[in-house]
Amino acid sequence: MTIxxxxxxxxxxxxxxxxxxxxxxxxxxxxxALLGPSGCGKTTLxxxxxxxxxPSSGTVSIGxxxxxxxxxxxRDVAMVFQDYALFPHMDVTANIAYPLRIQKVPRSxxxxxxxxxxxxxxxxxxxxxxxxQLSGGQQxxxxxxxxxxxxxxxxxxxxxxxxxxARLRLEARTFLKRLQGELGVTTVFVTHDQGEALALAHxxxxxxxxxxxxxxxxxxxxxxxxxxxxxxxxGSTPMNLLPGKVAGDALHVAGAVLPAPPGLPDGEEIVYxxxxxxxxxxxxxRDDAFPGTVAVLENLGTSTLVTLxxxxxxxxxxxxxxxxEGEEPPAGTAAWAVPRPGRALIYHGxxxxxxx
Amino acid sequence: xxxxxxxxxxxxxxxMENVKLSLMCGVLSLVLGTILVSMRVSPTPxxxxxxxxxxxxxxxxxxxxxxAFSALGLSDTLGLAFSDKxxxxxxxxxxxxxxxxxxxxxxxxxxxxxxxxxLGQAEAARAIGLTFLQSLRLIILPQAFRAxxxxxxxxxxxxxxxxxxxxxxxxxxxxxxVMKDTFDDTGVSIPIFLGLVLAFMAVTLPxxxxxxxxxxxxxxxx
Numbered sequence: 001m002t003i004x005x006x007x008x009x010x011x012x013x014x015x016x017x018x019x020x021x022x023x024x025x026x027x028x029x030x031x032x033a034l035l036g037p038s039g040c041g042k043t044t045l046x047x048x049x050x051x052x053x054x055p056s057s058g059t060v061s062i063g064x065x066x067x068x069x070x071x072x073x074x075r076d077v078a079m080v081f082q083d084y085a086l087f088p089h090m091d092v093t094a095n096i097a098y099p100l101r102i103q104k105v106p107r108s109x110x111x112x113x114x115x116x117x118x119x120x121x122x123x124x125x126x127x128x129x130x131x132x133q134l135s136g137g138q139q140x141x142x143x144x145x146x147x148x149x150x151x152x153x154x155x156x157x158x159x160x161x162x163x164x165x166a167r168l169r170l171e172a173r174t175f176l177k178r179l180q181g182e183l184g185v186t187t188v189f190v191t192h193d194q195g196e197a198l199a200l201a202h203x204x205x206x207x208x209x210x211x212x213x214x215x216x217x218x219x220x221x222x223x224x225x226x227x228x229x230x231x232x233x234x235g236s237t238p239m240n241l242l243p244g245k246v247a248g249d250a251l252h253v254a255g256a257v258l259p260a261p262p263g264l265p266d267g268e269e270i271v272y273x274x275x276x277x278x279x280x281x282x283x284x285x286r287d288d289a290f291p292g293t294v295a296v297l298e299n300l301g302t303s304t305l306v307t308l309x310x311x312x313x314x315x316x317x318x319x320x321x322x323x324x325e326g327e328e329p330p331a332g333t334a335a336w337a338v339p340r341p342g343r344a345l346i347y348h349g350x351x352x353x354x355x356x
Numbered sequence: 357x358x359x360x361x362x363x364x365x366x367x368x369x370x371x372m373e374n375v376k377l378s379l380m381c382g383v384l385s386l387v388l389g390t391i392l393v394s395m396r397v398s399p400t401p402x403x404x405x406x407x408x409x410x411x412x413x414x415x416x417x418x419x420x421x422x423x424a425f426s427a428l429g430l431s432d433t434l435g436l437a438f439s440d441k442x443x444x445x446x447x448x449x450x451x452x453x454x455x456x457x458x459x460x461x462x463x464x465x466x467x468x469x470x471x472x473x474x475l476g477q478a479e480a481a482r483a484i485g486l487t488f489l490q491s492l493r494l495i496i497l498p499q500a501f502r503a504x505x506x507x508x509x510x511x512x513x514x515x516x517x518x519x520x521x522x523x524x525x526x527x528x529x530x531x532x533x534v535m536k537d538t539f540d541d542t543g544v545s546i547p548i549f550l551g552l553v554l555a556f557m558a559v560t561l562p563x564x565x566x567x568x569x570x571x572x573x574x575x576x577x578x
Contacts, residue, residue: 050483073485085480088576089498099484132577 001063001153001186002028003049008058010044010210018044019055020210026188026203031180033201034190037233041210042190043158049188050079050156063153073102075154078147082159084139086131092118092142093127099150110149117145121179137168144176148183155180157189161196173199194234198222206230224355228271228347237276237305240319240337241347242290244272251346254290254317258339261354264346271347276305276320278343281329282336289336290319294329304328308337360547363538367548370534371555377450377519377530378559382512384455389462393500394492396463397470407463415460419453419518423525426453431526443529450525458515465507469500474578502574509567513560531555 003026010019018041026032034042047053049060051072059068067075078099086095093114100110118124121141131139140163147155160176161169177200180187191197197204198218205215206229214226225231231239244253246268251258253272264270282289292308300322306329308319321337329335346354360367395407414422426449430436438448473496481491501508520532527533531552538548 052479052482071485072483077483079480079483081476081480081483083474083476085474085476087477087480087495087499088578089502102485102490130577 002026002061003154003186003188004059004061004064005045005049006059006061008045008048008060009056010041010048010053011056017210019048019058021058022210022212024205024212024215026186028186029184030186031177031200031202032186032188033197033204034188034207035194035197035204035233036192036207038192040207042192042207045207046079046156046158046188046190049154050077051075052079076152077154077156078150078152079156080143080147080158080160082162084131084143084163086139086142086146088131091128091130092123092134095131095142096145096149099146103150113149114145117149121145121148136164137172140164140172144179152185155185155187155189157187159191160189162191162193169196176200195236198234206233224352225273225345226352227350228273229350231273231345231347235275235277237320237322239273239275239345240279242272242274242317242319244270246270254319256290256339257287258344259288261346264354265348268348270353271350272339273345273347274339274343276322278340279319279321280338280340281306281321281323281327282338283329283333284336285334286336286338289338290317291334291336292317292319294331294333294335297328297331306335308335357547359538359542359545360551363534363542363548364551366538367531367534367552367555370529370531371552373447373522373527373530374516374519374532374556375559377447377454377522377527378512378516380451381454381458381515381519384451385458385462385511385515386508388455388459389466390497392459392463393466393470394489396467397492397496399488411460411463414457415464417457419457419521420524422457423450423453423521426450426456427524427526443527446525446527447529450519450522450527453525454515454518454522458511458518461511461514462508465504465511466497466500468507469502469504470496472503473499499576502571502576505567505571505574509564509571512567513563516560516563517556 005022005024008019008022011017022045034045036042044053048055051070055068059066061067062075087098093111096114096117097110100113115127118127121144123141123145126134126138131142134142161172164172173196201218203215204218204221205212206221207213208229214221214230221230222234225234228241232241242254244251246260246264246266248266249260251260251272290308292310294306295309296307298305303322303324306321306323319337345352392407392410395403398404427446431445431449437445439445477495478491481495486494519530522530523533535548535552539545
């Protein structure tokens with residue numbers, strides 16, 4: 001089912017504007033991520049689709065039908081909560097079958113449905129257990145099973161992986177993506193973890209202050225972040241965003257003189273963005289590199305994140321570079337961060353102007 | 357000791373009245389307390405306010421006054437009568453007064469139980485399509501009850517002991533009254549005192565043990 005939001009606004013009593021006249025269309029069968037920092041309105045948006053939140057204005061449509069005024073139980077959506085919200089006084093079967101019981105499905109049919117879904121999620125051995133007797137990963141699968149068993153038109157996941165430990169989270173991520181692909185049900189999920197959003201979703205909406213800053217496929221969001229906010233938010237290491245100035249066919253950025261791509265506004269202040277992964281470290285001075293002193297080395301396993309301190313004229317800029325294992329510079333030495341050509345992002349007035 | 361043996365049958369009959377009052381009030385106060393707590397957590401402001409006023413007024417009024425009001429106010433002045441027989445009428449008036457009083461404490465115990473149920477439970481219930489009353493009945497209260505079985509036991513023990521105040525409601529048959537009546541004949545008798553204490557402990561101790569055991573057994577594992 002498609003989901004269509006139009007002019008959605010939510011102002012909480014007290015004046016906090018969680019959603020600000022937001023428009024969004026989510027396609028049939030799409031796995032869609034709402035990504036943003038805490039307080040950006042992503043959870044409010046998900047809850048508005050679920051019907052747990054009544055928007056102040058605007059409409060929510062599911063499958064072309066306006067459901068803005070419908071209560072959650074009549075929207076044919078299933079929500080998986082961050083803390084799973086399994087019912088602790090019921091066993092796994094009862095938990096999975098509960099939505100069906102509310103829909104007045106006969107006992108034998110709903111228990112069969114619960115058993116079938118449980119089998120699919122490798123929960124068959126656990127049907128008589130209570131949630132308190134399950135591990136975190138098992139609880140998460142029960143929560144998923146409860147959502148799947150009632151065959152909703154839309155799945156809504158609120159931070160579905162955040163209560164799992166790091167190792168399990170990666171396994172669950174792969175599992176979740178495969179499951180969504182098999183079921184083919186339109187799925188919206190909320191996350192504050194950019195890696196999770198990029199890994200799982202077909203499309204990602206990056207939110208900030210109740211608005212959607214950018215919508216696009218993960219690769220597009222990663223390679224062409226529309227604003228410096230998106231640029232700083234996406235990526236497992238924060239992007240270098242350095243102030244600079246256009247001077248003819250050159251860019252003066254943090255002590256480096258770089259060739260300016262054509263079409264930049266001459267004499268204007270810009271922000272030069274380059275990911276630490278897209279820069280190399282040089283031990284010899286270069287004009288087209290950011291100079292600095294090696295201040296911090298952070299081992300990332302197969303690579304090391306190097307922080308250079310003191311680049312630029314004002315002396316307190318930090319530039320980060322990811323270097324391959326075995327090529328770490330000694331701390332305290334001078335080094336130059338060379339941005340790779342073609343990877344630079346140039347922002348003017350907080351909008352991406354290059355690559356255009 | 358002779359006094360205790362001599363008056364034991366009369367005292368025992370009186371004590372059975374305490375037991376009867378306790379059973380009636382136990383059931384009624386649990387029912388009324390559950391209704392009250394439903395009002396106190398309801399989405400309707402008027403019901404919430406009514407529940408709050410009830411609890412704060414009743415909980416802070418001495419039980420003797422509640423029972424006296426039940427007898428003198430409700431019955432004598434306002435003409436509320438459960439039975440033509442005076443003793444039966446006053447029995448039910450005491451049941452009414454003590455249940456109204458105890459329900460306020462049951463309500464507050466349950467409310468603290470509801471506060472132990474994570475908000476997500478109510479949300480999940482709503483997301484599934486339960487109404488407020490359904491989610492309260494099927495999801496919230498079952499968990500809340502299990503969380504407060506032990507404190508409810510304390511409320512029930514206090515209620516059982518409070519049946520000895522029935523005289524304030526004009527009911528002159530329970531054991532504390534019989535004891536005082538007996539003392540008028542015999543003078544104060546320590547064995548009779550102790551005998552009655554033991555009789556109450558024979559009821560209240562098991563209530564305490566039972567609720568403690570149930571609380572552990574039915575505890576909700578999250």
